[in-house]
Amino acid sequence: MRTDLDDRILRGLRELVDAAPVVAPPALSTVERPRRRPVPPRWVAPALAAAAVLTVLAGVTMPGTWWPTAAPITPGDPARPPGPSLPAELAPYSRLTGELSTAPVGPAIMAYGYSAEALWEPNQSLVLAADRPAYRMVDLALRRGVRNFPEGLLPAPVALAPDGAKLAVAGGGRMAVVDLTTGGVTREVAFDSGGPPPPMAWSSGGRWLAWGVDAQEQAIALLDTVTGEQRRFPVTGRVDSLAFHPDGQRLAVRVSTEVPLRILTLDGALERTLDVGPSAGLAGPGAWSPDGRRLAVLAATKSGDFETDSIVLVDAVRGAQVGSVDETFSTARPEGHRGQSFVAWASPDSVLVFRPGTGSIVEVPVTGGAAQVVTRFPMESGRQPTGVQVAYALLPGTAGRSDDTAPDRGPVPAGLVRLGFTTGAGGLLVLAAGAWLFRRRWLPL
């Protein structure tokens, strides 16, 4: 709607402009003939196209070469800080975590997984270096994982050796032993991975690996990771859990169809049985105390419609209960589900337990006393730590470290590099094509 002001502006502007008359010449005299815009040399377009293709190929075929990869840590490396340690807080979930096979970090103090709820966030299998806050994804576990709906890709189960030097990966029809110093597989044997995740256990020195077989036969399998020798002992039921004695010469085994624990020698001979009560299983592969005197077991008790688990300590000779861990795992779960809160013996008189509710790993004295938080996971919505394992042979004397050091996540995973290259190159091609088309239609001076 026109106002008085508008009218006055228009009047004034017209008078002002018309005061200087404009006379156009009859025709523009041009001395130049219309000519086409200069055409770029013929080699430019093919050269640009070739450059784009080479860029995409480089991203697809040379993963990790655009970022420096960490050299394997060797014993005696002067840059290596003394002694193992755990951070006060573990690093949060990140997709930008490098791969163990291409950027190894040496012995690990922890192995664990992340279960992510969001569809666009993959589940993860990770290790944490023993001497610094360096994290790597166990890419072998991802490659040999199983796709499931709705969980997505479930990484293959792993077992960390007590000395942190090796990692067993059970998947893809093979049981592989990964050397954490080089990131490479040193031993591999056939393994029927069609069933649920098998229980796995390492001897304290990291020489023997034992696991339960539940396929065409049910048995206990043993692998000497030094010589490659394999042994197999049939059992009458599914192997529920197993744990090596600290001397590495005996195994405690729980078979699903039997109540007592079996104590076997490495030749498969039954040394004795140990009655620890009904519905109990070994608390984990590190259930045997460092002095061999006690075993940590999960004693299930029914409460209404649910079973609750509590960590009970039994005499390794008589089987009698000699104590319980103050930090009981009292999450009520439907019958058949058991918790995984026991982590390892921190010392002959204390155990480590994982509290999923707070994300903390806590050291609990078995003789009484206050529990202390050793480390914790950041509490992130939709991401849950799973399968927490600690290299318990490294624990005595482990010092906590301050959390003011940014985590070393290593080079970006090769898959993300390829995705970035392809997306970036594709985007540039689209932009270039769009700009070319746009300039053909409109050209500002």
Place this chain on the structure above:
Amino acid sequence: MEPPGPLERLPGVTTVTELPVRQRFDAAYQAQFAPLVRLAYVTTGSMPAAEDVVQEVFLAAYRRFDEIDDPGAYLRRAVISRCTSWVRRRSLERRHAGSARWLPTDAAPLGPDATAVRAALARLTTRQRAAVFLRYYLDLPQAEIGDALGCRPGTVKSLLHRALAVLKEHLDED
């Protein structure tokens, strides 16, 4: 009645589907020269500069006229762009040579509104002046003003709002 024979093409007759480039250019020149000079005049404050700018714009446009879809919009954009550069160069020269007058010295006496508008325009930026001319003299919608200035309609609104505040100040003084 005999059935029509096959279609014959008569020699010397050309079916015209599009005017030759030169004819389109000449038509645009005749239609746009004066308004563009006035636009440049209001923007630069100098008639000789306005004529020079518009001549240069037409010469440059002639070289690629067959690729231009909307000559009016294209020419307005080009004129404003060159005027902006001219004003910038002039500002630098003025710092050394002293200020120059906004209008030719032999301009005829103006009425009160024109005098107020002239004084207000002298206080505006190049883009504000161009926006005022396109809005009031050519009565263009905001979208076309934005196209000529190379900015969004929201920016046009802002330019006009500030320009109007200055214009109002000068017009209210009368």
